[in-house]
Structures are given as structure tokens and as C-alpha cells.
Amino acid sequence: MDLRNYMHDYKNKVDTIGLAFLNQQGLAKRLQDSMIYSFAAGGKRLRPLLLFATLELFGVDKEKGLKTACAVEFIHTSSLIHDDLPCMDDDDFRRGKPSNHRMFDEATAILAGDALLLNSFELISTDETLVDNQKVKLISLLSKFSGAYGMVGGQQLDIENEGKQITLDELRLINAYKTGKLIAFPILAGGIIANRSEKELSILEQSAKAIGLAFQIQDDILDVIGNEETLGKKVHSDEKNHKSTYVTLLGLEEAHRQVEGCFKEACLLLDQLEGDGTLLKGLYQLIIQRNH
Numbered sequence: 001m002d003l004r005n006y007m008h009d010y011k012n013k014v015d016t017i018g019l020a021f022l023n024q025q026g027l028a029k030r031l032q033d034s035m036i037y038s039f040a041a042g043g044k045r046l047r048p049l050l051l052f053a054t055l056e057l058f059g060v061d062k063e064k065g066l067k068t069a070c071a072v073e074f075i076h077t078s079s080l081i082h083d084d085l086p087c088m089d090d091d092d093f094r095r096g097k098p099s100n101h102r103m104f105d106e107a108t109a110i111l112a113g114d115a116l117l118l119n120s121f122e123l124i125s126t127d128e129t130l131v132d133n134q135k136v137k138l139i140s141l142l143s144k145f146s147g148a149y150g151m152v153g154g155q156q157l158d159i160e161n162e163g164k165q166i167t168l169d170e171l172r173l174i175n176a177y178k179t180g181k182l183i184a185f186p187i188l189a190g191g192i193i194a195n196r197s198e199k200e201l202s203i204l205e206q207s208a209k210a211i212g213l214a215f216q217i218q219d220d221i222l223d224v225i226g227n228e229e230t231l232g233k234k235v236h237s238d239e240k241n242h243k244s245t246y247v248t249l250l251g252l253e254e255a256h257r258q259v260e261g262c263f264k265e266a267c268l269l270l271d272q273l274e275g276d277g278t279l280l281k282g283l284y285q286l287i288i289q290r291n292h
């Protein structure tokens with residue numbers, strides 16, 4: 001399957017499912033508008049695409065991943081809304097548009113993030129293409145990877161370390177949780193929906209960890225060499241917030257080398273699995289070559 005066509009088709013499918021959910025006969029119109037504003041603001045939909053590409057690897061019908069893919073994008077969107085708040089990163093722009101609290105107001109932005117987070121579990125639990133056992137595993141993993149022992153815990157550590165000089169190991173740990181877990185979820189979710197063994201899930205998890213690290217290093221690189229217009233947000237924000245990053249700790253050249261090293265490791269791990277990993281590797285490549 002051609003990577004570009006696949007990305008286009010499956011991005012559209014996630015958009016359709018997400019918008020249908022968010023456009024239901026509503027209770028609070030401003031809240032719905034605020035959720036739709038951020039969900040439809042033009043994200044790359046990397047996490048959903050990782051899930052579909054993992055299903056393709058195992059030869060499983062990608063339609064079975066639609067609601068779970070949308071669920072992880074809801075959580076990702078909720079985290080971006082909260083991340084931009086004045087009490088967090090205090091960013092006025094996201095994806096080239098005013099951040100949610102700038103477009104609406106802080107209270108609405110907080111509630112939109114809360115609702116997207118919680119409704120993500122509704123999406124999975126009402127998915128009629130999955131059996132109950134799969135739904136429980138997916139909900140359990142998604143809540144673990146998003147919560148105190150996942151993304152939210154990583155965010156807390158990140159805030160506590162602002163302005164401090166930290167080691168490479170400390171930085172890796174923070175990022176493995178703050179960013180890595182939500183990148184790992186869709187890859188593991190693909191394995192769960194494909195009913196793979198514990199051993200195969202463990203290989204998927206190692207591959208996901210490697211590509212998650214590559215993603216974050218590239219993110220730090222883009223904050224230094226990226227273009228504000230393409231990125232849709234301010235560059236040099238890490239410097240402004242006195243953050244230790246892979247670029248400040250390793251230098252640009254070594255950071256680039258490590259992105260490449262992690263990418264190769266992630267692909268080699270996929271080679272240990274039975275199936276066709278071409279699409280997933282193509283997506284891994286896009287992750288490390290992205291300019292926004």
C-alpha cells in the first residue's frame with residue numbers, strides 16, 4: 001500500500017469518526033466547539049497512523065482500529081490543550097492557530113481537555129468490532145500510559161526539572177513517559193487488536209520505545225532549527241523555558257546521529273516479527289524526517 005495514499009485515507013477516516021462523535025446532539029455548545037476546534041486543527045495524526053500500520057503488519061483489517069485510533073488522538077489533543085495553558089507551557093499558538101484557551105477561555109480549554117480525555121474511553125468501550133477482552137486490555141493500557149505512570153507523570157517531572165541542569169538519563173526517563181508512552185500505545189494496541197502473543201507485544205514495545213525516543217530527539221532538533229511557520233508554533237521555546245534537551249546535552253550533530261540510530265534499531269526489531277512491516281517502517285521514517 002502506498003504510504004501517501006494510506007496516510008491520506010486513514011487520516012480522513014479518523015477525522016470523520018472523531019467529528020461525528022464530537023458533533024452529537026450536544027449539551028454544552030461552547031464546550032463542543034472548543035473540542036472540535038482543537039481536534040480539527042490540523043494535527044499529523046501520527047498516533048492513529050501508527051496503529052493502522054501495525055494492523056497492516058499483522059494482516060488485520062484496519063477498520064478494527066478506527067475507534068481506538070480516534071481515542072488516542074482524543075487523548076493527544078487533550079494533552080496539547082492542557083500543555084498550552086498559562087500554568088503549563090503558556091503557548092499562544094498551536095499548529096499555526098491560537099491555542100485553545102486563547103480562542104475560547106481557560107475554563108473552557110480545561111474542560112475541553114478533560115472531556116476529550118474521558119470520551120476517549122467511551123469510544124473504545126462502544127466499539128462493536130472488538131471483543132470485550134480486547135476492549136479491557138486497550139482501556140487498561142491507554143489509561144496506564146496516559147496517567148500518573150505515563151504521560152501525566154512525565155509532564156510533572158518535566159515541569160519540576162524546568163530551569164535545572166539534568167543528565168541525559170534523566171531526560172530520557174522524562175521523555176519516555178511524557179511523549180514515549182502515547183507513541184507506544186497505538187503500536188501495542190495494534191498488537192492487542194491482532195491478538196498477538198506476549199513475546200510479540202514485547203518486541204513491539206521495544207520498537208515503539210526506540211521510535212518514541214527518535215521522535216522526541218527530532219522534536220528537540222526542530223525547536224532549534226525548525227521554521228516557525230512550518231511548525232505552527234514558536235521556535236526556541238526550550239531555550240526560553242531553560243530546558244535541558246537532547247540538543248543542549250548532545251549537540252546538534254550527535255542528536256541527528258542518535259535519531260538515525262534509534263530509527264534503525266526500531267526497524268530491526270520489527271524484522272523479528274512475522275508479517276510485512278513496510279508501511280510501519282515507512283511511517284517511522286516520516287517521523288524522523290518530519291519538519292513539523
Ligand code: GRG
Pocket residue numbers: 042043044045046047075076078079080082083088095113114117146151152155178179219292
Ligand atoms: C489532559 C491527558 C491530559 C494530560 C495533561 C499537559 C500534559 C498533561 C501532558 C503534556 C504532554 C505533551 C504535550 C507532550 C508533548 C508531546 C509532543 C511532542 C507533541 C507533538 O506531537 P505531534 O508532533 O503533534 O504528533 P501534532 O500537532 O501533529 O498532533
